[in-house]
Amino acid sequence: MRGVVRVECVPIMVIIRKPDEIEKIRESNLIVAEILNALKKEVRVGVTTKELDEYCEELTRKWGAKPAFKGYRGYPYALCTSINHEVVHGMPSHRRLKEGDILSLDFGVYYNGYYGDAAITVPVGEVSKEARRLIKVTEEALYRGIEEAKAGNRLGDISAAVQTHVESAGFSVVRDFVGHGIGSELHEDPQIPNFGTPGRGVLLREGMVLAIEPMVNAGSYRVKVLDDGWTVVTEDGSLSAHFEHSIAITPNGPDILSLKRK
Numbered sequence: 001m002r003g004v005v006r007v008e009c010v011p012i013m014v015i016i017r018k019p020d021e022i023e024k025i026r027e028s029n030l031i032v033a034e035i036l037n038a039l040k041k042e043v044r045v046g047v048t049t050k051e052l053d054e055y056c057e058e059l060t061r062k063w064g065a066k067p068a069f070k071g072y073r074g075y076p077y078a079l080c081t082s083i084n085h086e087v088v089h090g091m092p093s094h095r096r097l098k099e100g101d102i103l104s105l106d107f108g109v110y111y112n113g114y115y116g117d118a119a120i121t122v123p124v125g126e127v128s129k130e131a132r133r134l135i136k137v138t139e140e141a142l143y144r145g146i147e148e149a150k151a152g153n154r155l156g157d158i159s160a161a162v163q164t165h166v167e168s169a170g171f172s173v174v175r176d177f178v179g180h181g182i183g184s185e186l187h188e189d190p191q192i193p194n195f196g197t198p199g200r201g202v203l204l205r206e207g208m209v210l211a212i213e214p215m216v217n218a219g220s221y222r223v224k225v226l227d228d229g230w231t232v233v234t235e236d237g238s239l240s241a242h243f244e245h246s247i248a249i250t251p252n253g254p255d256i257l258s259l260k261r262k
């Protein structure tokens with residue numbers, strides 16, 4: 001017998017940004033892009049994630065920005081560094097990167113009233129073929145999601161595009177963490193799951209600014225949080241990758257704010 005299903009209405013407030021606000025959010029995101037790019041160049045065998053975090057802070061200061069994550073719900077570092085089976089929110093430490101590791105760098109800033117947020121996953125030295133494929137598929141999934149971020153589509157179109165790409169490659173999307181709106185807060189409505197149904201969810205409109213961030217596991221989608229209260233790892237110990245861009249929905253479609261225009 002089927003029980004009674006109570007559908008709760010959760011009010012959500014998605015902010016529509018004017019072009020001048022979007023340009024300010026772009027500035028913050030371009031700082032994030034520059035810093036992630038600089039950090040990527042420092043990723044090599046023997047470097048500690050703490051050293052990367054310190055360099056990250058130094059660069060953030062030079063740009064005149066504030067690290068967005070430091071102090072956020074008590075998170076103690078500027079950067080999130082998630083190695084191998086760590087999914088997100090890995091904390092910088094004295095652990096040295098070794099050949100074959102994969103490292104996710106997730107970083108955000110607050111600058112001139114607005115937030116920027118982006119993430120990349122990079123190989124340390126030579127990595128396995130499977131690790132390379134995981135990184136590639138995760139980044140592709142991000143772009144599949146971004147392509148769906150246009151006015152008239154629905155949130156579920158983004159989610160489904162990410163999920164379909166990931167699962168057709170034989171990987172899984174993390175369910176317990178999501179992307180988000182971004183602007184004058186680091187996390188704004190709507191939440192953006194990396195799984196879903198096309199045509200469902202919030203109607204996408206020009207002026208929405210979204211941080212889309214697929215977290216992809218090589219094995220099961222199940223994750224757990226370690227006792228440090230932050231580090232999210234795959235339950236089965238399989239590798240995990242993470243990419244994130246902040247984008248604006250414009251009359252010309254999605255505009256990636258955390259990417260330098262060539």
Ligand code: MF3
Nearest residue numbers: 068069072075080089106117
């Ligand atoms: N990019 C992540 C997010 O959007 C980073 C948050 S980490 C925290 O949620 F430390 F700030 F919590």
Ligand code: CO
Nearest residue numbers: 117211213244
């Ligand atoms: Co984010």
